[in-house]
Structures are given as structure tokens and as C-alpha cells.
Amino acid sequence: MQFLKYQTVILVLAGVIGLAGCSARGADRKTGSRLIIFLDQTASIDATQRAAWMKEASGLARQLTGGSSVAVYPIHDRTMDAAPLFQADIPAVGDDATSDEALAGHLALVHARDGSRAAIEKGLETGPAVRTDVFSSIDRIQPDTLHRRTVIVYFSDMLNSTPDLNLETPGAIKRPSMGAQIEALARRHYWQPGQLAGDEVYCVLNSIESGHRGPAVDRLTQKAFYDALFQALGARLVSYETHLTGSVFGAAALGGPYVASR
Numbered sequence: 001m002q003f004l005k006y007q008t009v010i011l012v013l014a015g016v017i018g019l020a021g022c023s024a025r026g027a028d029r030k031t032g033s034r035l036i037i038f039l040d041q042t043a044s045i046d047a048t049q050r051a052a053w054m055k056e057a058s059g060l061a062r063q064l065t066g067g068s069s070v071a072v073y074p075i076h077d078r079t080m081d082a083a084p085l086f087q088a089d090i091p092a093v094g095d096d097a098t099s100d101e102a103l104a105g106h107l108a109l110v111h112a113r114d115g116s117r118a119a120i121e122k123g124l125e126t127g128p129a130v131r132t133d134v135f136s137s138i139d140r141i142q143p144d145t146l147h148r149r150t151v152i153v154y155f156s157d158m159l160n161s162t163p164d165l166n167l168e169t170p171g172a173i174k175r176p177s178m179g180a181q182i183e184a185l186a187r188r189h190y191w192q193p194g195q196l197a198g199d200e201v202y203c204v205l206n207s208i209e210s211g212h213r214g215p216a217v218d219r220l221t222q223k224a225f226y227d228a229l230f231q232a233l234g235a236r237l238v239s240y241e242t243h244l245t246g247s248v249f250g251a252a253a254l255g256g257p258y259v260a261s262r
Contacts, residue, residue, distance in 0.1 A: 033150070035064065035248075036151070039123040042129045057120040057155060061112075065090070075154075076128075088112040089108070135165070137154070138195065150196075152202070170216045170217070201230050207242045
């Protein structure tokens with residue numbers, strides 16, 4: 001009964017913030033994809049985890065193709081105000097392209113792959129920030145005028161620690177109150193109708209080894225919260241795990257069991 005009640009809250013929320021049924025960005029998808037990467041630069045992430053994320057994120061850069069774009073952003077205490085670490089667009093090269101157009105497309109692809117990998121490596125070198133503003137990352141994502149498939153990948157522990165909602169506090173979120181908390185966040189951040197409509201979200205979490213303390217909010221509860229949040233914004237949370245498997249741009253969605261850490 002509680003589950004049905006919670007689902008009702010989410011549906012009402014979607015209507016309140018004007019996001020239900022908005023699928024303009026999900027319709028009429030064009031060839032190519034848009035890749036948006038967020039890197040956690042806070043002090044809570046150790047060097048070993050950053051190195052692991054570096055390998056995963058570099059793999060994403062290698063999957064870029066013609067007609068795609070890539071943007072890399074930091075997550076820290078000034079997520080909304082920080083400049084992108086890297087941005088690039090790769091032109092699509094048709095079968096009837098001239099040799100000059102084909103060369104320009106190839107050079108743009110090399111620039112996007114190499115540039116994004118370099119930005120990822122530099123971005124994950126250190127993490128001096130003491131506060132994690134995850135929610136403002138959503139404010140950075142603008143509609144794609146080309147209506148391409150949009151893939152958003154977070155390399156983060158996803159523990160927002162701003163006054164909006166501090167997930168580093170035990171009991172900060174509970175399933176019965178998630179709908180109201182998401183609605184409050186939507187109003188505070190002025191999230192727009194259809195802001196993430198049709199987008200796919202992957203969260204690559206930090207690994208927690210045996211004997212180490214888990215997060216203040218357990219990951220099953222975190223996953224339920226972010227699943228509801230992105231659903232309310234029109235997106236789909238595809239993965240909330242400690243790793244990526246396969247190709248993000250492949251036909252099949254990333255699979256594998258969710259690894260819960262308490």
C-alpha cells in the first residue's frame with residue numbers, strides 16, 4: 001500500500017513541476033550521441049578510486065563517433081559556477097563527403113577523444129573541495145537542439161552535502177518523504193519542464209571495501225531517491241553501480257547487478 005502511495009506522490013510531483021508528458025527532447029532523435037560527464041572533485045574520494053574512475057571515463061571517450069558531442073564538468077562546492085573542463089562537437093561525415101570534409105571530421109574526432117581524456121585525467125588528479133553539490137549539475141544540462149540521444153555519466157559518490165539536502169547526514173532521506181523532498185529541490189533550482197526528458201543517466205559510485213564505513217544513507221535508499229528524481233525530470237536512471245560494463249552507446253543498456261554498500 002505504501003508503495004502505491006509513493007508512486008502516486010511521484011506522479012503528482014511530475015505534474016506540479018510541469019515535467020510529465022514532456023518528451024520534446026526524446027522525440028525525433030538524430031544520428032550521434034551527446035555525452036556529458038561529471039567528475040567528483042571532492043576530498044572524500046581517494047586516489048585509488050580516482051585512478052579506477054580514470055580508466056572507466058577514458059573508455060567512454062573512445063566510444064565517441066561522428067555526429068556526437070562531449071562535455072566534461074566538475075562536481076565540487078561550486079558546481080554551478082565552474083567552467084567546463086572540456087567541450088567538443090564532432091561533425092557527422094556522410095558517404096558523399098569530400099576528402100577535405102572527411103579529414104576535418106577525422107581531426108575533430110581525434111580532438112574530442114584526446115581532449116576529453118586529457119581533461120578527465122587532469123580533473124581526477126586531485127579533489128580539494130570539502131562540499132559536494134550534486135544537484136546543481138542538473139542545472140548545467142541544457143536541451144540538445146539536435147535532439148540526439150543524451151547520455152549523462154556521473155563519477156561520484158552522489159552524496160550531495162549542500163544545505164539543499166545533505167545526504168552525508170544519517171536519515172536525510174526516507175522513502176515516504178522522497179516525493180516532497182524532490183519537489184522542494186525542483187522549486188529551489190528552477191528546473192524546467194522536460195529538462196532531462198529522454199536522457200539516460202549512469203552513476204558510477206566509489207567502491208567501499210570490507211571493513212570500511214559505508215555512507216550515511218545506504219545505497220539502496222540513494223538509488224531509490226535518484227531513480228525518483230531523474231524520473232520526475234523525464235530521464236531514466238540506467239545504472240547506479242560501482243562500475244560500467246559494455247558500451248554506453250551500444251544498443252543494449254548497461255546491465256549487471258546493483259552493488260549495495262551499507
